[in-house]
Amino acid sequence: MIQQGTGTRSHDAPVPRRDRPWRLFAQPIRVATPRDSVSLRNEAGFTLIELLVVIIVLGLLVGLVGPRLFGRVGQSKQAAARAQIELLGAGLDGYRLDVGKYPDGAQGLDALQRNPNVPNWNGPYLKKDVPKDPWGNPYRYRCCPGQHGEYDLWSEGGDGAPGGEGENADVTSWSQR
Numbered sequence: 001m002i003q004q005g006t007g008t009r010s011h012d013a014p015v016p017r018r019d020r021p022w023r024l025f026a027q028p029i030r031v032a033t034p035r036d037s038v039s040l041r042n043e044a045g046f047t048l049i050e051l052l053v054v055i056i057v058l059g060l061l062v063g064l065v066g067p068r069l070f071g072r073v074g075q076s077k078q079a080a081a082r083a084q085i086e087l088l089g090a091g092l093d094g095y096r097l098d099v100g101k102y103p104d105g106a107q108g109l110d111a112l113q114r115n116p117n118v119p120n121w122n123g124p125y126l127k128k129d130v131p132k133d134p135w136g137n138p139y140r141y142r143c144c145p146g147q148h149g150e151y152d153l154w155s156e157g158g159d160g161a162p163g164g165e166g167e168n169a170d171v172t173s174w175s176q177r
Contacts, residue, residue: 077134081155081171084131088112088139088153089173091125098122102143102151109141109153133171135160148174 091112096102098120103111110116112125132138133155146152153173157164164170 075167077158077167078169078171080134081157084133085139085153085155085171085173087126088130092151092153094125095121095123104144105142109139146174148172 088109092102092109095112099118100120103109103116107116109130111118111121112123113129115121115123130139135155135158137156137160140154140156141151143151151173155171156162157168157170159168161168162170
């Protein structure tokens, strides 16, 4: 019970002694027993065998799925090159409608973006600069005439050389059999 007006506690409640503050925080020391080591073994966790099994399974998945996934990257680059060749072909057709002929080999594909000082040029015929192919090489252009039509437009694939198979195959504006 607290006495009113004095600010002190009743004699029923023990008052901690301020001359020994370490007593307020003193905790009893617990000694480990054999029973404690048994309880540690029963705690949740992974054994070395379980971790090895998981690593082996992940390795198998990467080994089986990885090559298929990376094969698709080459296919997607081929598809992107075909789409870009179609867009460049549409730009060349727009140029021809305005000027009356395709740009010659000296003017090249840059004539789709910059006026080569020809009459009736109403470009640019592309929204952006002439792109490089998905492998970072410039598209090849031959005109007036091309070997396969009025113009030839192609990418030499991943290897940058004529011919090839798979990702290294040429992507062209003409049909290859």
